[in-house]
Amino acid sequence: xxxxESDLPGVGKKHEVDIGGGQQLVIVxxxxxxxxxxxxxxxxxxxxxxxxxxxxxxxxVGTILEGAYFxxxxxxxxxxxxxxxxxxxxxxxxxxxPLVGETVAxxxxxxxxxxxxxxxxxxxxxxPGPMPERTIEAGDTLVVVGDRGSCDDFERLLTxxx
Amino acid sequence: xxxxxxxxxxxxAVAVAGVVAVRVDKSVxxxxxxxxxxxxxxxxxxxxxxxxxxxxxxxSEFVDIGAELGIVxxxxxLGLEFNLDRLVESRQRIGRAGLLDLGINFGAGLLLGxxxxxxxxxxxxxxxxxxxxxxxxITKSLIDLGWIANDEAEPMLGSLxxxxxxxAVYLTVAAALVTGGxxxxxxxxxxxxxxxxxxxxxxxxxxxxxWFERALQTNSNEYKVLRAVGVTVLVAGxxxxxxxxxxxxxxxxxxxxxxxxxxxxxxxxxEPVRDTFAAVFFFWIGVETDPTLFPSVAGLVAAAVVVTTxxxxxxxxxxxxxxxxxxxxxxRVGLGMVTRGEFSLIIAAVAxxxxxxxxxxxxxxxxxxxxxxxxxxxxxxxxxxMQYSEPxxxxxxxxxxxx
Numbered sequence: 001x002x003x004x005e006s007d008l009p010g011v012g013k014k015h016e017v018d019i020g021g022g023q024q025l026v027i028v029x030x031x032x033x034x035x036x037x038x039x040x041x042x043x044x045x046x047x048x049x050x051x052x053x054x055x056x057x058x059x060x061v062g063t064i065l066e067g068a069y070f071x072x073x074x075x076x077x078x079x080x081x082x083x084x085x086x087x088x089x090x091x092x093x094x095x096x097x098p099l100v101g102e103t104v105a106x107x108x109x110x111x112x113x114x115x116x117x118x119x120x121x122x123x124x125x126x127x128p129g130p131m132p133e134r135t136i137e138a139g140d141t142l143v144v145v146g147d148r149g150s151c152d153d154f155e156r157l158l159t160x161x162x
Numbered sequence: 163x164x165x166x167x168x169x170x171x172x173x174x175a176v177a178v179a180g181v182v183a184v185r186v187d188k189s190v191x192x193x194x195x196x197x198x199x200x201x202x203x204x205x206x207x208x209x210x211x212x213x214x215x216x217x218x219x220x221x222s223e224f225v226d227i228g229a230e231l232g233i234v235x236x237x238x239x240l241g242l243e244f245n246l247d248r249l250v251e252s253r254q255r256i257g258r259a260g261l262l263d264l265g266i267n268f269g270a271g272l273l274l275g276x277x278x279x280x281x282x283x284x285x286x287x288x289x290x291x292x293x294x295x296x297x298x299x300i301t302k303s304l305i306d307l308g309w310i311a312n313d314e315a316e317p318m319l320g321s322l323x324x325x326x327x328x329x330a331v332y333l334t335v336a337a338a339l340v341t342g343g344x345x346x347x348x349x350x351x352x353x354x355x356x357x358x359x360x361x362x363x364x365x366x367x368x369x370x371x372x373w374f375e376r377a378l379q380t381n382s383n384e385y386k387v388l389r390a391v392g393v394t395v396l397v398a399g400x401x402x403x404x405x406x407x408x409x410x411x412x413x414x415x416x417x418x419x420x421x422x423x424x425x426x427x428x429x430x431x432x433e434p435v436r437d438t439f440a441a442v443f444f445f446w447i448g449v450e451t452d453p454t455l456f457p458s459v460a461g462l463v464a465a466a467v468v469v470t471t472x473x474x475x476x477x478x479x480x481x482x483x484x485x486x487x488x489x490x491x492x493x494r495v496g497l498g499m500v501t502r503g504e505f506s507l508i509i510a511a512v513a514x515x516x517x518x519x520x521x522x523x524x525x526x527x528x529x530x531x532x533x534x535x536x537x538x539x540x541x542x543x544x545x546x547x548m549q550y551s552e553p554x555x556x557x558x559x560x561x562x563x564x565x
């Protein structure tokens with residue numbers, strides 16, 4: 001995936017995302033927070049303005065695109081970059097996962113993998129900052145924070161690959 | 163006398179100018195100037211509405227100070243959005259496009275200025291006036307036309323950054339030369355003082371970041387705005403008091419705030435302040451203009467338009483090529499850079515301060531009227547060239563191909 005960032009002095013920033021087929025999605029982020037979306041049909045074509053979004057609207061649309069707002073696929077791998085190298089990831093707990101029945105404390109994922117469980121999604125509800133005695137059940141979605149290596153370790157632990 | 167009614171008429175008039183600008187889809191800056199000209203005392207004196215004399219707006223202290231603040235905030239923002247690191251990062255391309263722009267247009271301006279006014283100082287002023295493109299109008303046109311998302315936006319904004327940096331130094335020297343009088347020694351001293359002050363501000367901007375960071379550390383927007391305005395206007399006032407360009411001082415204060423974490427807050431909070439006083443500045447430009455002088459400078463303006471439109475198109479085209487753009491987009495860069503505006507007017511305001519000091523009163527007012535008329539033409543011409551760029555682009559492609 002190819003993203004080019006450039007500065008527009010006095011205006012804001014421009015990101016060009018190569019979306020395949022020679023097409024580019026151009027996002028102009030104004031200093032005021034307004035986002036403008038353009039489509040460039042080919043390298044030589046003029047950018048065609050698609051839509052202009054307020055800061056708030058852009059964030060909402062962003063979460064939808066990201067899948068954090070609604071996930072069409074029961075994915076066990078959705079991630080968001082929090083900062084350079086730190087990821088926020090969603091993991092589905094399968095019934096045959098070794099972690100089913102463990103408490104947050106007994107699973108000890110912090111020591112074993114380096115990630116922190118920041119929330120559990122269960123039956124459409126979110127349990128933020130789960131207590132150590134909270135039990136992990138099949139069908140839960142665990143929201144964890146950690147660097148890429150820790151998240152990979154956690155995924156192996158969760159699926160019992162270790 | 164500056165009464166509230168006069169100030170009310172001023173703001174209502176510029177607000178109407180804004181409405182008209184939206185309606186006709188043109189830049190508002192020339193309209194502000196025209197409104198100022200229409201409401202200047204020479205026109206409104208003697209007019210009475212229902213027995214009440216029309217309020218005098220021009221020449222009032224509020225307009226003078228408001229215009230000064232407009233200059234200060236325009237330059238403050240320039241500094242705020244100016245990023246030295248970024249300039250250094252892409253110095254090769256910006257440098258190449260910027261030097262072409264400077265060499266061609268400033269050079270042509272020097273020759274033109276001397277040919278028109280037969281005075282070396284006038285030549286220096288005219289060179290600055292025809293060199294500096296309008297960041298405000300060009301940036302707005304880029305956004306309106308959607309060019310902002312295209313490749314041509316980069317050389318244009320890059321050249322503008324180069325021009326802004328140059329103009330900060332230029333204004334320092336020009337202001338000192340203009341107020342320094344004809345005595346070479348006095349002029350040298352005032353240039354020296356100005357440069358020393360600028361170096362001091364530059365050091366402050368470079369090393370004062372932690373202090374500026376702390377100075378604005380507050381959760382209240384109210385205090386944040388007041389502190390930023392307090393620092394900026396105070397430094398600008400000190401500069402003016404010791405004979406240094408207040409505009410340049412404001413530029414460096416802006417630059418000092420640029421690396422702090424408050425830069426986005428400042429941009430959002432102070433933008434309306436800047437726009438309010440910038441409107442007063444353009445209005446003041448109109449008020450100070452004597453339209454009866456236009457016929458006498460018409461020939462000069464025509465000559466300047468004929469010379470400096472092609473030079474900007476040429477330098478912009480070459481600048482676009484320096485950014486590896488094809489002929490079509492390079493032509494757009496050239497067309498876009500034609501617009502002159504606020505900074506030319508700031509230089510004209512500097513020229514006015516030299517009346518009877520370093521320039522004869524007639525010459526100062528001739529340069530001033532020349533600039534106002536020139537900016538009125540170029541701001542409209544430049545935006546039109548951008549709007550109707552197609553025939554020029556076709557010409558460029560036919561002449562130079564597509565690569």
